[in-house]
Amino acid sequence: MDVTTNKTLLLSPVYSLAMDNVTYRKVQWYAPERSSGYGSNNQTTIMGRCTVGGLCDEQTQDLFDLELRTPAKYEWALIDTHDMMWNFGFNEYDDRDWRRQYLLQGSDYNDRGYDLDSNYGVIECVPKDGCDMSFNITPGSPVESYTVKKNGIQLDDRQEVDAGYWAQMMTPFGQNCSPPTPNKSLSGGAIAGIVTACVVAVGVVLFGLVWYKRRQNQSSKEGEDPLRDNLL
Numbered sequence: 001m002d003v004t005t006n007k008t009l010l011l012s013p014v015y016s017l018a019m020d021n022v023t024y025r026k027v028q029w030y031a032p033e034r035s036s037g038y039g040s041n042n043q044t045t046i047m048g049r050c051t052v053g054g055l056c057d058e059q060t061q062d063l064f065d066l067e068l069r070t071p072a073k074y075e076w077a078l079i080d081t082h083d084m085m086w087n088f089g090f091n092e093y094d095d096r097d098w099r100r101q102y103l104l105q106g107s108d109y110n111d112r113g114y115d116l117d118s119n120y121g122v123i124e125c126v127p128k129d130g131c132d133m134s135f136n137i138t139p140g141s142p143v144e145s146y147t148v149k150k151n152g153i154q155l156d157d158r159q160e161v162d163a164g165y166w167a168q169m170m171t172p173f174g175q176n177c178s179p180p181t182p183n184k185s186l187s188g189g190a191i192a193g194i195v196t197a198c199v200v201a202v203g204v205v206l207f208g209l210v211w212y213k214r215r216q217n218q219s220s221k222e223g224e225d226p227l228r229d230n231l232l
Contacts, residue, residue, distance in 0.1 A: 014112055019047040022067065022121040026110045043108075046123040052151040056125035062173070064088060064104065064126045065149035066135065071142060072117040079114040079142050081107055086137040088126070088173070103127075130174035139169045150174070 011031035017024050025045045046055065052063035066088075070079060088104040109122050126133070135148045139160055148155045148171045161170045 017045050017047065022047075022119045023115075024109065024121050024123070026112050026120075027108075028111060047121075048123075050123050052125075055123075060128055061125040062128050062130075063149075063151050064122070064124045064135075064173070065152070066122040066146065068114075068120040068146045069144045070114050070116055070118050070120070071144045074116055074142055077116070079116070081111060081113060084114060084138065084141040084143060086135065086141075088133070088135045090129070090132055091134055091170075092132070103133075126173075131172050133173040135171040135173060136168040139167050141169075148173075 012028055014026075014028045016026040024047045025043065027043075029042075050063065050065070052058055052061070056063050066086075068084075084106065086106045087102045089099075089101040090103075091101075103126060104122065104124055110120065114120060135155075137143075137146070150173055155171050155173065157172055159170050159172075161168055
């Protein structure tokens with residue numbers, strides 16, 4: 001409150017939250033307007049070492065843990081958030097609710113830029129949907145390294161995919177989410193099918209030989225001389 005003019009001041013400070021040399025939030029906070037409360041972006045920031053059992057509902061949620069490391073040298077003194085965009089959410093686009101693809105996104109945790117030679121982290125409980133969800137980051141982002149963990153287990157599967165207007169480096173939020181590699185060796189069912197087909201084929205050939213032999217013998221008997229039979 002500005003007592004000299006009796007007017008409410010709109011507060012929008014920039015704040016940063018860090019723990020153990022990892023920054024978990026670096027954003028501008030907007031105070032709610034006095035009448036409607038509109039404009040506030042109140043947030044809860046989770047920091048430190050967390051477990052899925054200690055933080056989330058294990059029946060319906062998984063623990064998402066992201067850590068980014070920025071390079072020590074860059075063309076600018078600060079990395080703009082537009083140069084390193086990431087999001088986490090469902091893979092399939094839904095026209096009715098596009099926010100499903102952006103359950104988490106970089107601008108919610110850092111909208112002021114990334115300092116060089118620094119660590120940034122995000123910890124959240126997310127819906128338990130495994131391979132239907134993924135972490136996505138723009139390929140070529142100025143990041144020295146990043147790790148994505150699910151319930152404390154690091155996910156190493158990364159695939160560059162076409163996301164329509166731009167490419168994304170995708171990390172499926174589950175184990176063994178990639179399409180299975182075709183196996184050139186024959187399965188047990190395939191081998192059994194081949195054996196059955198071979199047996200049927202051999203049976204058909206044997207039947208044909210027997211039929212042909214009988215037919216040949218019948219023709220030979222019909223062609224013998226009746227007089228010769230009487231004489232004998």
